[in-house]
Amino acid sequence: MAAAGGDKLPMEMCKGINGLDKVVLREARGSSAEVYLYGGHVTSWKNDHGEELLFAVFKPPKPIRGGIPICFPQFASHGGLESHGFARNRVWSIESDPPPFPTNSASKAHVDLILKPTEEDLKIWPHSFEFRLRVALGPGGDLLLTSRVRNTSTDGKPFSFTFAYHTYFAVSDISEVRVEGLETLDYLDNLQSKERFTEQGDAITFESEIDKIYLSTPTKIAILDHEKKRTFVVRKDGLPDAVVWNPWDKRAKAIADLGDEEYKHMLCVEAAAVEKPITLKPGEEWKGRLELSAVPSSYCSGQLDPQKVLQSS
Numbered sequence: 370m371a372a373a374g375g376d377k378l379p380m381e382m383c384k385g386i387n388g389l390d391k392v393v394l395r396e397a398r399g400s401s402a403e404v405y406l407y408g409g410h411v412t413s414w415k416n417d418h419g420e421e422l423l424f425a426v427f428k429p430p431k432p433i434r435g436g437i438p439i440c441f442p443q444f445a446s447h448g449g450l451e452s453h454g455f456a457r458n459r460v461w462s463i464e465s466d467p468p469p470f471p472t473n474s475a476s477k478a479h480v481d482l483i484l485k486p487t488e489e490d491l492k493i494w495p496h497s498f499e500f501r502l503r504v505a506l507g508p509g510g511d512l513l514l515t516s517r518v519r520n521t522s523t524d525g526k527p528f529s530f531t532f533a534y535h536t537y538f539a540v541s542d543i544s545e546v547r548v549e550g551l552e553t554l555d556y557l558d559n560l561q562s563k564e565r566f567t568e569q570g571d572a573i574t575f576e577s578e579i580d581k582i583y584l585s586t587p588t589k590i591a592i593l594d595h596e597k598k599r600t601f602v603v604r605k606d607g608l609p610d611a612v613v614w615n616p617w618d619k620r621a622k623a624i625a626d627l628g629d630e631e632y633k634h635m636l637c638v639e640a641a642a643v644e645k646p647i648t649l650k651p652g653e654e655w656k657g658r659l660e661l662s663a664v665p666s667s668y669c670s671g672q673l674d675p676q677k678v679l680q681s682s
């Protein structure tokens with residue numbers, strides 16, 4: 370449903386791939402985002418030039434690969450549930466009147482989703498919870514995701530979970546990308562039995578498969594795409610870890626819904642809470658916030674001072 374006069378609404382419900390319900394968010398200057406109720410899954414984020422900033426592939430009937438899958442209540446195989454937990458494989462609902470946020474800064478272009486466990490979910494993860502997700506577009510086209518998880522158990526028992534915003538950024542060529550902000554940090558290497566190592570002092574560049582969980586990371590991380598002259602800035606809150614993943618050529622071939630060459634055009638940098646699971650007592654709520662911006666980086670290779678990107682507000 371479009372507004373009278375052909376104006377586009379800031380928030381609109383429509384049908385997406387395979388007839389699945391999706392919400393389209395539009396900000397006045399032209400940026401947009403799409404969120405599927407299936408998975409509470411952001412599948413598209415475009416700047417005001419209409420350029421897609423997230424990598425996503427739809428090969429129905431396969432599930433959505435890319436965008437921002439919500440990993441909850443388990444990250445990857447860190448537990449006995451299906452990989453990355455069940456939240457990404459459930460249909461979320463729109464919540465028209467969620468409990469207020471401490472500071473109400475939401476633009477008109479936002480949607481509030483909620484996920485509660487079904488009887489079947491309670492059989493595999495016996496904890497009552499309410500998971501509220503707000504997806505919003507800021508006035509400058511920034512994409513803001515706020516997750517609030519509440520323990521609604523009446524049995525007096527706490528529960529613990531791990532979490533990630535499994536963000537797939539669209540990049541021109543993975544070999545031309547570098548990540549700033551994770552230098553010198555400890556990480557768990559998923560390719561080496563989750564053993565703990567320390568990163569070298571240089572920015573992270575890519576020339577082979579990577580699957581690392583950086584620990585106790587700063588609240589800002591920058592992803593510099595030399596070829597596109599674009600820098601993504603990831604700001605996060607309540608999410609101490611950052612996962613960096615690219616399957617590279619061999620593993621990409623083994624991932625059915627990823628084309629053999631598509632690994633070149635994606636990079637996952639995931640704001641996460643993995644090493645230390647979040648524990649909530651009944652009535653307690655946890656909040657994890659992700660803010661993504663894409664800024665032009667008009668520079669010749671090596672001339673951008675990453676500290677300026679990381680320090681700017």
Ligand code: TA6
Nearest residue numbers: 445452453535559580612614639
């Ligand atoms: O976040 C990195 C990771 O856990 C990798 O180990 C890789 O398996 C990836 O996620 C994708 O997982 P998926 O279940 O979506 O294929």
